[in-house]
Amino acid sequence: MPVTLDRVEVVLGARRILGPLSLSLLPGSLTVVVGPNGAGKSTLVRAISGERPATGGSVRHDGADVAAMPAARLAGLRAVLPQASTVAFPFTVYEIVSLGLRMRAGLSPAGRRRAVAAALAAVDLEDFGARLYPELSGGEQQRVQLARVLCQVGDAVGEAGPKLLILDEPTASLDVRHQLDVLSIAKDFAEAGGVALAVLHDLNLAAGFADRMLVLDRGRLAADDAPDRVLSSGVLTQVFGVAMTVLSPQGWPRPAILPDLSACRSAPRG
Amino acid sequence: MSGRAGGLAAVRPAGDRRFDEAVALIVLLAGVVLVGILALGVGPSGLSPARVLDILRAGPQTADFPSGEVIIVWQIRLPRILMGALIGAVLALAGAVMQGLFRNPLADPGIVGVSSGAALGAVAMIVLAGGPLAGIAALLGSYALPLAAFCGGLAATCLLYAIATRGGITSVATMLLAGIAIGAFSAAIMGFLIFSSNDTQLRDITFWSLGGLGGATWQKLFVAGPVMLAVVAAAPFLARGLDTMVLGEAEAFHMGLKVERLKRLSIFLVAAATGAAVAVSGIIGFVGIVVPHLLRLAVGANHGFLLPASALAGALLLILADMGARVLVAPAELPIGIITAALGAPFFLWLLLRRRDLTGF
Ligand SMILES: Nc1ncnc2c1ncn2[C@@H]1O[C@H](COP(=O)(O)OP(=O)(O)OP(=O)(O)O)[C@@H](O)[C@H]1O
Numbered sequence: 001m002p003v004t005l006d007r008v009e010v011v012l013g014a015r016r017i018l019g020p021l022s023l024s025l026l027p028g029s030l031t032v033v034v035g036p037n038g039a040g041k042s043t044l045v046r047a048i049s050g051e052r053p054a055t056g057g058s059v060r061h062d063g064a065d066v067a068a069m070p071a072a073r074l075a076g077l078r079a080v081l082p083q084a085s086t087v088a089f090p091f092t093v094y095e096i097v098s099l100g101l102r103m104r105a106g107l108s109p110a111g112r113r114r115a116v117a118a119a120l121a122a123v124d125l126e127d128f129g130a131r132l133y134p135e136l137s138g139g140e141q142q143r144v145q146l147a148r149v150l151c152q153v154g155d156a157v158g159e160a161g162p163k164l165l166i167l168d169e170p171t172a173s174l175d176v177r178h179q180l181d182v183l184s185i186a187k188d189f190a191e192a193g194g195v196a197l198a199v200l201h202d203l204n205l206a207a208g209f210a211d212r213m214l215v216l217d218r219g220r221l222a223a224d225d226a227p228d229r230v231l232s233s234g235v236l237t238q239v240f241g242v243a244m245t246v247l248s249p250q251g252w253p254r255p256a257i258l259p260d261l262s263a264c265r266s267a268p269r270g
Numbered sequence: 271m272s273g274r275a276g277g278l279a280a281v282r283p284a285g286d287r288r289f290d291e292a293v294a295l296i297v298l299l300a301g302v303v304l305v306g307i308l309a310l311g312v313g314p315s316g317l318s319p320a321r322v323l324d325i326l327r328a329g330p331q332t333a334d335f336p337s338g339e340v341i342i343v344w345q346i347r348l349p350r351i352l353m354g355a356l357i358g359a360v361l362a363l364a365g366a367v368m369q370g371l372f373r374n375p376l377a378d379p380g381i382v383g384v385s386s387g388a389a390l391g392a393v394a395m396i397v398l399a400g401g402p403l404a405g406i407a408a409l410l411g412s413y414a415l416p417l418a419a420f421c422g423g424l425a426a427t428c429l430l431y432a433i434a435t436r437g438g439i440t441s442v443a444t445m446l447l448a449g450i451a452i453g454a455f456s457a458a459i460m461g462f463l464i465f466s467s468n469d470t471q472l473r474d475i476t477f478w479s480l481g482g483l484g485g486a487t488w489q490k491l492f493v494a495g496p497v498m499l500a501v502v503a504a505a506p507f508l509a510r511g512l513d514t515m516v517l518g519e520a521e522a523f524h525m526g527l528k529v530e531r532l533k534r535l536s537i538f539l540v541a542a543a544t545g546a547a548v549a550v551s552g553i554i555g556f557v558g559i560v561v562p563h564l565l566r567l568a569v570g571a572n573h574g575f576l577l578p579a580s581a582l583a584g585a586l587l588l589i590l591a592d593m594g595a596r597v598l599v600a601p602a603e604l605p606i607g608i609i610t611a612a613l614g615a616p617f618f619l620w621l622l623l624r625r626r627d628l629t630g631f
């Protein structure tokens with residue numbers, strides 16, 4: 001039982017931002033969190049990663065309380081892809097990615113080089129090693145960060161058990177091909193026995209890749225189910241306040257979802 | 271040829287600059303030693319580098335050379351150059367550490383009020399030595415001024431930290447703004463002290479505040495040197511943490527860094543470095559901005575390289591600037607702070623303008 005949340009809640013001042021919610025994240029599956037802006041998705045992710053511990057309840061990784069775990073130990077159990085990272089100094093892509101190996105002490109120099117090269121290849125940036133990070137495009141920077149995160153997690157299952165990969169809006173600045181790449185990476189990580197958790201705004205990507213979908217609404221869990229059941233339940237329409245049509249094109253493995261364009265304020269006419 | 275290059279490339283992946291960094295460190299080290307020897311010979315009575323080396327080898331008590339030359343090399347120039355090298359090293363280091371901590375290449379101990387605090391300490395001692403602080407001044411003798419500057423710098427840093435830290439979390443933005451406020455407040459008190467000082471005190475203040483190495487002696491070196499050496503020795507331990515911080519505090523935490531501990535260590539290091547430097551030589555500006563930036567542009571931004579390289583290049587820069595100070599208007603001497611500011615301020619402006627093109631701030 002790698003990651004369990006037990007009555008987790010985040011209360012800031014008088015405002016309840018999250019919870020209380022209880023759930024477990026299981027190895028072998030990619031869990032996708034969706035929900036409106038401000039629903040508490042990033043807050044949930046921060047509580048799980050230990051970055052900003054929950055104010056109530058507990059998050060346990062293999063039984064150990066995340067809030068009480070030293071940063072170094074946590075770093076060996078999970079890696080987190082931030083929404084966007086600016087770097088003010090002229091570090092090369094190679095140097096940024098190899099920062100991910102910081103806590104992996106057992107690697108030989110050749111092993112480190114191979115790990116960096118493999119991570120760069122995984123995000124389709126083989127030839128970018130010598131480029132300066134601040135000069136990359138936003139999407140390229142995001143992929144470099146993903147490569148760094150992949151270096152940090154290493155194998156999906158470590159000596160201490162399955163690891164956790166957390167991606168907060170990993171596709172936000174990526175083109176469609178690399179969106180698919182990133183989610184495939186998360187999916188592969190899960191299939192290799194790891195725990196994968198991603199926050200997404202694109203409902204079709206969520207439906208296409210998730211093994212399990214969590215719908216957050218104003219800090220509460222509005223749905224927690226397989227994607228097709230979530231889609232057909234109408235909960236998304238309710239939560240987002242937009243009518244949606246669920247399509248199941250023939251020969252298409254997953255359902256697709258179309259928001260009703262006339263529901264937005266300046267709907268295209270005709 | 272191509273096979274060899276291919277072999278090298280296999281060992282050194284693109285973007286891995288550690289080899290260049292090692293070469294640059296060796297070049298800088300050699301530069302410091304060479305320029306140091308050169309500087310020992312430069313001045314009102316010039317000595318060739320070979321003669322300087324001979325005198326150095328013969329030792330301070332030697333009778334094989336004219337005693338005037340021995341005294342110039344051993345008692346006057348050597349402590350001065352060592353002091354200059356150490357001050358340059360810690361000033362550049364303080365800048366590099368502060369910039370890494372703030373993730374901003376424009377950060378500098380001068381900006382967060384540490385230098386101002388140290389300056390306030392010194393000015394207060396100069397002005398109040400004749401009044402309320404007379405007892406302390408008499409007790410400490412010539413150490414009174416340096417110690418006061420040191421205390422002022424440390425006090426500014428502690429105050430800064432107390433303001434900018436809430437519940438164990440230091441906000442970099444608050445810290446920068448608080449630094450500006452502390453600097454302004456120190457300047458206000460300093461202004462009042464200067465306003466109420468007499469002519470002699472005014473002259474002392476002016477000379478001290480321009481910065482200079484003219485007063486460097488072995489005795490002063492033995493007081494401040496160990497502190498500065500400790501700073502130089504401790505800095506490399508921050509390197510990996512500062513590298514991680516480059517991505518942001520949250521990411522640094524995610525990668526396993528004890529963020530708060532790194533911040534505290536960095537702040538303490540900066541306070542010690544700046545306090546010691548300002549105490550000895552007054553305010554010598556812009557070393558901490560110029561040196562790390564040039565090194566990042568020329569070689570690399572990795573702190574494992576940047577910190578030791580900043581120390582070496584800062585030493586080099588200050589030895590050169592001090593040489594200029596002694597030579598440019600000989601037989602008089604320019605305050606060294608004038609030289610570093612004259613070089614550094616335009617550079618800082620250029621940096622500012624260039625950054626606006628690049629990143630829009
Ligand atoms: N430090 C904070 N202080 C006060 N309120 C906060 C803080 N952090 C987050 N919140 C509030 O908590 C709520 C949830 O924020 P969170 O960032 O988790 O939303 P989200 O679901 O990730 O939204 P988005 O889709 O925009 O990324 C928001 O209303 C936000 O204003």
Ligand SMILES: [Mg+2]
Nearest residue numbers: 041042043168
């Ligand atoms: Mg968010």
